[in-house]
Amino acid sequence: MRVTVEFFGVARHWAGVEECQLEFEEGAELHDVVMELGRSFPRLVEEKLIENQRELAASFALSINGRMVTQNLDVRLADNDRLLLISAVWGG
Amino acid sequence: MDAYTGRVLHVDLGRRKSQVEVLEPAFLQKYLGGVGLATRLLIDNGEPGCDPLGEENAVAIAVGALAGTMVPCGGKHAMAAKSPLTGFIGDSLSGSYWSNALRRAGYDAMVIKGKAANPTYVFVDNEYTLFRDAEALWGQESFATEEAIRAEIGDSRVRVSCIGVAGEKLVPYACVSNDRGRQAGRTGMGAVWGSKNLKAIAVRGTQPVSVAELEELNKLSLDLGERAQGLATAKYRVTGTVGNVLTLNRLGLLPTRNFQNSVLESAEQVSGEYLQSHFKEKAVACSGCPIACEQVVRVREGSYEGARVSVDYETLYALGPCCGIDSLPGIIKAAELCDRYGLDTISTGVTIAWAMECYEKGILTESDTDGLELNFGNHEASVALIERIALREGIGDLLAQGTKRASEKVGQGSEKFAMQSKGLELPGYEPRGLKTYALGLAVGTRGACHNRSLAYEPDMKGQVDRLKAEKGRGQIAAESEDLAATLDSMMFCKFIRGCFEDYHEEATEFYRLATGLDLSAEGLKEAGERICNLKKHFNVREGWEKKDDWLPARILEEPLPDGSGQGTTLVAEELRLMIDDYYEARGWTEDGLIPAEQLAKLGLEDLS
Numbered sequence: 124m125r126v127t128v129e130f131f132g133v134a135r136h137w138a139g140v141e142e143c144q145l146e147f148e149e150g151a152e153l154h155d156v157v158m159e160l161g162r163s164f165p166r167l168v169e170e171k172l173i174e175n176q177r178e179l180a181a182s183f184a185l186s187i188n189g190r191m192v193t194q195n196l197d198v199r200l201a202d203n204d205r206l207l208l209i210s211a212v213w214g215g
Numbered sequence: 216m217d218a219y220t221g222r223v224l225h226v227d228l229g230r231r232k233s234q235v236e237v238l239e240p241a242f243l244q245k246y247l248g249g250v251g252l253a254t255r256l257l258i259d260n261g262e263p264g265c266d267p268l269g270e271e272n273a274v275a276i277a278v279g280a281l282a283g284t285m286v287p288c289g290g291k292h293a294m295a296a297k298s299p300l301t302g303f304i305g306d307s308l309s310g311s312y313w314s315n316a317l318r319r320a321g322y323d324a325m326v327i328k329g330k331a332a333n334p335t336y337v338f339v340d341n342e343y344t345l346f347r348d349a350e351a352l353w354g355q356e357s358f359a360t361e362e363a364i365r366a367e368i369g370d371s372r373v374r375v376s377c378i379g380v381a382g383e384k385l386v387p388y389a390c391v392s393n394d395r396g397r398q399a400g401r402t403g404m405g406a407v408w409g410s411k412n413l414k415a416i417a418v419r420g421t422q423p424v425s426v427a428e429l430e431e432l433n434k435l436s437l438d439l440g441e442r443a444q445g446l447a448t449a450k451y452r453v454t455g456t457v458g459n460v461l462t463l464n465r466l467g468l469l470p471t472r473n474f475q476n477s478v479l480e481s482a483e484q485v486s487g488e489y490l491q492s493h494f495k496e497k498a499v500a501c502s503g504c505p506i507a508c509e510q511v512v513r514v515r516e517g518s519y520e521g522a523r524v525s526v527d528y529e530t531l532y533a534l535g536p537c538c539g540i541d542s543l544p545g546i547i548k549a550a551e552l553c554d555r556y557g558l559d560t561i562s563t564g565v566t567i568a569w570a571m572e573c574y575e576k577g578i579l580t581e582s583d584t585d586g587l588e589l590n591f592g593n594h595e596a597s598v599a600l601i602e603r604i605a606l607r608e609g610i611g612d613l614l615a616q617g618t619k620r621a622s623e624k625v626g627q628g629s630e631k632f633a634m635q636s637k638g639l640e641l642p643g644y645e646p647r648g649l650k651t652y653a654l655g656l657a658v659g660t661r662g663a664c665h666n667r668s669l670a671y672e673p674d675m676k677g678q679v680d681r682l683k684a685e686k687g688r689g690q691i692a693a694e695s696e697d698l699a700a701t702l703d704s705m706m707f708c709k710f711i712r713g714c715f716e717d718y719h720e721e722a723t724e725f726y727r728l729a730t731g732l733d734l735s736a737e738g739l740k741e742a743g744e745r746i747c748n749l750k751k752h753f754n755v756r757e758g759w760e761k762k763d764d765w766l767p768a769r770i771l772e773e774p775l776p777d778g779s780g781q782g783t784t785l786v787a788e789e790l791r792l793m794i795d796d797y798y799e800a801r802g803w804t805e806d807g808l809i810p811a812e813q814l815a816k817l818g819l820e821d822l823s
Contacts, residue, residue: 131461132454171445172446182450182713189465189467189780192466192677210449215456
């Protein structure tokens with residue numbers, strides 16, 4: 124199945140792209156997406172946005188299709204999900 | 216006791232006299248400093264039931280225990296007075312070198328009362344307090360005022376906090392500025408200064424600040440400074456808070472066209488990324504700050520060429536998407552004018568957005584607007600309005616009253632889309648899509664504020680379902696307020712909060728090493744609760760009623776029309792449920808009042 128990851132803020136700055144598309148087997152979880160992002164965008168690992176290959180740093184989160192926001196990566200993906208890699212740090 | 220000086224400078228502008236009050240260590244430990252100390256001093260020195268713009272209102276200004284020390288991000292000051300915008304507690308913070316100067320002049324706080332016969336500025340020159348004529352400064356912009364006072368004194372080390380023309384004209388959302396571009400922005404402290412004929416407070420502080428354990432404090436400070444270069448602050452350092460725009464837009468949380476929409480189609484044009492690549496000049500930091508979140512931007516061409524200002528997310532939201540404006544040059548020019556005149560950018564932008572909606576609905580016509588076409592997106596009209604608001608000319612006199620009073624005057628249903636709570640205009644997160652945050656806005660003591668309640672964090676981190684209103688949010692909102700109160704009283708900038716592994720434990724260690732006073736993590740948490748109750752007590756004293764904890768009709772009656780949260784509602788019953796839950800979590804009565812035993816539990820029995 125195919126998912127799209129959109130990058131925002133510093134994640135976009137470090138990934139160097141606005142979005143990417145990734146392919147996974149059925150049953151994949153958000154952890155698998157994070158692992159794949161680390162392989163495709165090594166800067167995200169260098170900057171420690173991705174830790175221990177499959178975890179997100181505490182100051183980042185993923186949104187699934189713009190509604191649910193989570194830092195728990197034990198969530199199964201659905202085909203055509205759009206994931207937003209966003210900062211979990213707010214204020215202005 | 217170290218770090219603290221244990222001294223409050225009382226200034227009577229009418230009598231042109233000053234005197235020093237000595238504070239005991241136990242008192243300082245109880246209220247910490249900053250917002251906590253300023254609120255307590257306001258309660259003790261302001262006249263109950265006073266006119267916010269009358270002589271009896273007091274302005275209390277307090278620094279934190281760590282001001283003037285080497286601790287990163289500990290140099291801010293807090294200002295408290297009865298707000299002319301809300302009629303309740305007005306409290307506002309500013310990051311600054313000014314706070315260090317006050318501490319080094321020998322004071323933890325100032326209390327200003329009375330009214331000067333003529334425009335005056337106060338010069339705190341270490342142990343001397345001088346009252347100086349400000350006739351020549353009256354009518355000057357804030358930036359020029361700072362420079363003029365430094366030139367008059369002839370010392371570039373002098374730090375100046377001052378009002379612009381909006382404060383002089385008593386615009387109830389006028390701010391107080393310092394260090395060329397930092398503001399105590401919200402709740403109209405500038406108008407209170409203006410009502411007292413107080414143009415500025417200049418401070419020259421050259422005395423050393425002692426700390427209890429220098430070596431250990433240095434070590435801990437360096438460590439925190441290093442941590443502040445890590446991921447927890449990356450957003451602030453790399454894009455600044457303006458990086459919020461695209462994320463909030465994608466999540467359907469960017470208030471647009473006066474909260475009629477939560478998505479701006481052309482958000483890329485006002486994004487933090489676009490601002491960085493086309494307008495950024497440099498990033499600047501407040502005193503002792505290793506983060507430097509503030510983005511200084513400049514317009515390089517076109518009709519606004521030369522406009523230069525610091526822009527953060529809230530300013531950009533209010534003067535941009537909220538007004539349907541997607542022209543960054545227009546937003547930068549508007550922000551610069553707000554800074555020069557001394558206007559709170561959030562209240563200014565949201566009030567203009569209200570006027571634009573009135574115009575598009577035919578409630579205001581060109582005969583009301585001095586011929587201005589106030590359509591959403593018209594940045595030229597926005598820029599023109601800001602000058603009129605500051606000078607209270609034409610339509611500006613109506614808009615200078617803020618959305619609550621202006622809509623009550625205009626009527627015709629415009630109250631329903633006056634985006635305020637307790638009179639304070641809403642900040643830039645869509646509450647219908649962030650339910651815990653919505654509760655925080657409704658019960659906030661200073662009105663709709665994202666800074667005194669950090670309740671958007673659990674929503675945005677996915678710790679709760681952001682689209683669901685339920686019991687349990689009351690406790691979360693209360694705890695987030697308590698945390699914010701300790702940050703605002705220790706005077707740690709909120710942007711460094713993510714750098715602590717255990718904030719309460721580490722903050723109290725900083726406090727102990729600086730002051731030599733013991734404060735436990737539990738004691739710090741209790742101080743946060745005490746300060747929140749103190750602010751609520753002030754509001755009750757000034758006539759707060761249960762109905763004042765509420766949100767605008769638009770939020771409660773209209774579902775989100777677009778974005779990923781399309782169709783989401785927050786109905787009155789849901790908000791009532793969360794507010795009741797919050798009162799219960801606070802230990803307050805069903806009517807939201809503080810029982811005497813609750814005050815006693817927090818050491819506030821003298822306020823019963």
